Amino acid sequence: MKTRRTTLPAVLLSMAALVSVPCLAKDSPREAALRAAEIRRFEANVNADARALGELLDEGLEYVHSNGELDSKKSFIDSLTSGRRDYASTAADIETIRILGDVAVIRGTARVTVIDAGTTRELHIGYTDVWVWKNNRWQMTAWRSARLPDSPVK
Amino acid sequence: MNARSRLTLFTLLFVMTALPAVAAAPARGDEASARGAVLARFDAALHADAAALERLLADDLDYCNFRGDCETKRQYIDAVKSGSLKYKSIEPTVERVKLFVDTAAVTGRVRVTATRDGLERTIHASYLAVLAWRDGRWQLTSWSSTLLELQPVS
Numbered sequence: 499m500k501t502r503r504t505t506l507p508a509v510l511l512s513m514a515a516l517v518s519v520p521c522l523a524k525d526s527p528r529e530a531a532l533r534a535a536e537i538r539r540f541e542a543n544v545n546a547d548a549r550a551l552g553e554l555l556d557e558g559l560e561y562v563h564s565n566g567e568l569d570s571k572k573s574f575i576d577s578l579t580s581g582r583r584d585y586a587s588t589a590a591d592i593e594t595i596r597i598l599g600d601v602a603v604i605r606g607t608a609r610v611t612v613i614d615a616g617t618t619r620e621l622h623i624g625y626t627d628v629w630v631w632k633n634n635r636w637q638m639t640a641w642r643s644a645r646l647p648d649s650p651v652k
Numbered sequence: 653m654n655a656r657s658r659l660t661l662f663t664l665l666f667v668m669t670a671l672p673a674v675a676a677a678p679a680r681g682d683e684a685s686a687r688g689a690v691l692a693r694f695d696a697a698l699h700a701d702a703a704a705l706e707r708l709l710a711d712d713l714d715y716c717n718f719r720g721d722c723e724t725k726r727q728y729i730d731a732v733k734s735g736s737l738k739y740k741s742i743e744p745t746v747e748r749v750k751l752f753v754d755t756a757a758v759t760g761r762v763r764v765t766a767t768r769d770g771l772e773r774t775i776h777a778s779y780l781a782v783l784a785w786r787d788g789r790w791q792l793t794s795w796s797s798t799l800l801e802l803q804p805v806s
Contacts, residue, residue, distance in 0.1 A: 536692060560759055566800040594714065596794075598784050602757040605714060605722070613675065616683045621699045624720030626796035628757050628782060640757050642780040642796040644720035 518520045529595055535636040536592060540608070543585045556630055556639035561617050563622050564566040564643040574600060582651065584613040607646065620650040681785040683749045686756035689790035690746055690781050694762070697732060698739045705729050710784055710791035718777050718799040730767075740765040740772070754787040761800070776801040 514528045525533060535554055552575070555586060559571040569577065577583040590608040591619035623645040629636045645652055681689075691709060696704035706729065709715075713725040723731070744762040758781040765774040772803035782794035 516715060560748065560780075560797045562780075564798060566778060566798055568778070585681075595712075596712070598755045598793065599753050599781070601752045601757070603782055605713070605716065605718075605794075605796075624716060624722070624796060626714075626716060628780065628794075630752060635710055640759065640780050642778065642798045644716065644718050644796070646720045 514641075526594075526597075528631070532595060532597070532604070532636050533592060534630070535638075536604055537590070537629075539638060540590050542587045544588055544650075546581075546584070548575050548579050551556065551575050551578070553635065554638060556637040558640075559639055559640045562643075563646045564621060565643065582615055586611040586613060586618070600631045602631075603627075604619060604629065608643075620644045622649040653682055667683060681751075681756065681783070681790050683751050683756075686749050686751065686758055686783050686790055687746045689783055689792070690760070691744060691759045693781075693792055694742045694744045699744045700732050700735070700738070702729055704731045705732065707789065708792060709721040710786065710793040711791055713791075714794050716790075716794075718797045719800070734770055736769045740767070756783045756785075756790065757781070758783060762797075 538550060539554045541547070542554060551571075554572070555571045557571055559569075559574065561571075562571040563569070563573050575588065578585070588608055588610050590606055592604060592606040594603075594605045596603045599645055605623050605624075605626050607622070610623060612619050622645070623643040625641065627638050627642075628640040630639045631637075659680065663775045692704065693708045695701075696708055709725045709728070711725055714722055715724070715728045716722040719741060728737075732739075742762060742764050744760060746760040750757040759779065761776065761778050763774065763776045765772065767773075777797040777799050779795065779797040781792055783790040784793045785791075
């Protein structure tokens with residue numbers, strides 16, 4: 499687990515969470531837990547925190563990056579711990595959370611700086627992710643993102 | 653025939669006529685019907701079949717295209733009906749169905765040629781469809797896609 503860049507992303511994520519305070523006020527406990535899990539997951543990406551990701555990602559995860567690359571849970575975590583993919587920062591804004599029984603869908607946008615195999619990319623993406631309530635916690639089982647028209651890297 | 657015999661006969665006839673109807677309407681959606689619902693939605697979109705789309709799309713649909721633009725059910729159906737979104741061909745594959753209690757996450761790839769506001773494009777995308785089992789059928793409640801290739805035609 500790397501620790502060198504925790505402060506800035508943590509601040510950005512906290513700011514994004516604060517913007518959503520009016521929504522937080524009416525969150526059910528499960529919705530609040532999901533919002534916290536999503537924020538923790540983005541932090542875990544930046545910190546390459548394999549232990550946190552191990553808890554937050556479902557074994558059957560299908561993670562399709564905005565360039566179309568597909569990762570499983572294992573290959574996603576491996577790409578971060580090996581340093582092949584390095585999320586330098588993520589500022590995420592959760593727009594909607596919908597809970598459908600044991601499944602939830604989150605939609606949001608994020609500004610991401612990622613160093614991918616040595617190349618730094620600045621991305622502005624719209625994303626949808628699907629979470630499932632399993633073993634008494636939320637786990638992300640699917641991720642899709644689209645590069646927004648104003649994304650620095652199209 | 654006495655009253656008791658008439659009651660027995662009536663009950664028997666009722667059970668015989670009601671049972672096939674009960675058997676024909678599955679109480680819960682399964683993997684095959686989720687796959688079928690996703691393919692039926694592609695077909696309805698291709699044929700601009702608004703009535704079929706009304707049945708196949710959930711009222712709370714969040715439809716996010718490959719550019720990250722999101723529409724409601726009403727906006728999507730209106731675009732298809734008015735012809736501002738016109739599909740020329742859709743070639744889908746369903747790769748995986750994850751079945752939850754009353755929800756399914758279906759993923760796959762699709763090659764689409766469509767005209768949107770006069771601009772024709774062929775895209776190849778990876779999609780994530782979330783279906784909710786409501787009123788005895790699967791309804792699409794979330795759609796998002798990630799571009800794999802983009803080929804402007806005109």
